Amino acid sequence: MSDAGLSMGVEEEFLLVDPVTGATVARAEPVLARARAAPPPAPDTGLQAELLRTQVEAATGVCTRLAEVRRQLRESRALLADAARAEDARLVSTGTAVTAAAAPAFAFSPGERFQRIAEMGGGVFADYEVCGCHVHVGVPDRETALAVVNHLRPWLPTLVALAVNSPIDRGRDRGFASCRVTEKMGRFPCSGVPPWFESVAAYERELARLVDCGAMADTAMTFWLARPSPGCRPWSCAGRTPWPPSRTPRCRRVCRGRWCARRWPTWRRGGRRRACRRRCARRRCGRPPGTA
Numbered sequence: 064m065s066d067a068g069l070s071m072g073v074e075e076e077f078l079l080v081d082p083v084t085g086a087t088v089a090r091a092e093p094v095l096a097r098a099r100a101a102p103p104p105a106p107d108t109g110l111q112a113e114l115l116r117t118q119v120e121a122a123t124g125v126c127t128r129l130a131e132v133r134r135q136l137r138e139s140r141a142l143l144a145d146a147a148r149a150e151d152a153r154l155v156s157t158g159t160a161v162t163a164a165a166a167p168a169f170a171f172s173p174g175e176r177f178q179r180i181a182e183m184g185g186g187v188f189a190d191y192e193v194c195g196c197h198v199h200v201g202v203p204d205r206e207t208a209l210a211v212v213n214h215l216r217p218w219l220p221t222l223v224a225l226a227v228n229s230p231i232d233r234g235r236d237r238g239f240a241s242c243r244v245t246e247k248m249g250r251f252p253c254s255g256v257p258p259w260f261e262s263v264a265a266y267e268r269e270l271a272r273l274v275d276c277g278a279m280a281d282t283a284m285t286f287w288l289a290r291p292s293p294g295c296r297p298w299s300c301a302g303r304t305p306w307p308p309s310r311t312p313r314c315r316r317v318c319r320g321r322w323c324a325r326r327w328p329t330w331r332r333g334g335r336r337r338a339c340r341r342r343c344a345r346r347r348c349g350r351p352p353g354t355a
Contacts, residue, residue: 070201073132074122076113076194077143078160079152085162087192089116089170090150097146104138105131112172114180117192119143119154125201158229158243160192180280193229193247199292205263208291212257219256219288252278254286266291 081088091112098110098119107124121139126132144154155161169189171181181188202208227240232247239245248254253273260266270282279285283293 070125070127071132072123072125072199073136074120074197074199075136075140075156076118076120076196078155078157078192078194079117079119079147080155080160080162082151082153084164086164087117087160087162088152090147090152091116091119091172093150094119094143094146094152097149098142101142104135104142108135108139110139110143112174112177113194114172114177114188115192116170116172117160118172118194119147156194158194158241159232159247161231161234163233163235176280180284183277183280187250191247193243195243205291209260209263209266212289212291213259215289216256216259223288248286251286253284255288257285257287257290263291 079088079090079094080086095110095112103110105124109120109122111120111122112118113120121136121143123132123135123139126135140154147154169192171177171188202211223241223244229241229243229247230236230239232242237246244255258269260269267282270279270285273279273285274282
């Protein structure tokens with residue numbers, strides 16, 4: 064399934080938890096050190112830190128075939144899972160922390176950018192143990208990327224409904240099928256469905272405005288559900304964590320059992336998103352009627 068100009072890649076975020084209590088543990092640095100010591104699935108595969116030390120991320124390289132995406136995801140998961148087990152932790156794919164820690168200590172990962180975000184956001188980020196699955200699809204240029212995002216806007220709520228993955232946070236049923244989106248990401252002014260932008264220049268002006276007023280640490284920090292990827296040709300769309308939503312009644316009502324993770328693994332969902340973006344990129348439609 065190769066298609067010139069429509070390369071893709073997938074990022075998956077995970078929590079590290081205690082094997083007995085299920086509470087999150089801040090062991091990202093030793094886990095990543097162990098995992099990176101092994102041969103990577105591909106030269107451009109990445110095993111990376113996230114905002115908090117209770118999280119890690121696996122990113123595939125640039126792929127043109129779904130079979131390659133699947134292989135890299137599977138091998139990256141195995142590397143991280145083995146490394147976590149060696150550090151007396153377990154790798155968990157879930158939108159939010161399911162079990163509450165007895166004495167939570169949220170520690171930010173090292174690095175100048177993470178520390179800048181911590182200083183800027185304070186308590187807003189202190190308990191932001193949120194994981195997602197991000198699909199990147201290559202398009203010819205940023206104009207096409209923005210046109211695709213504009214076209215996708217009306218469908219993002221539907222995709223979010225299909226992607227519910229976090230009814231429980233720290234031992235409590237939050238009353239939402241996906242509190243990751245409604246409660247966690249919803250605290251930020253640059254989250255949810257992105258605005259409609261008439262041009263790349265308008266999009267970049269809005270990013271600069273958000274940074275200038277202190278809503279973001281930099282232009283790469285948006286939490287929009289779909290966006291042109293900063294600094295490179297592909298654009299990314301925030302997907303869902305591959306955690307079986309069909310296990311909760313609330314999620315079954317939304318998903319009707321048709322889109323659970325068991326039937327649609329991450330690599331296949333990435334392929335569906337790539338097909339959607341191929342169609343959007345070809346149409347490159349203008350402003351949808353009735354939108355602001």
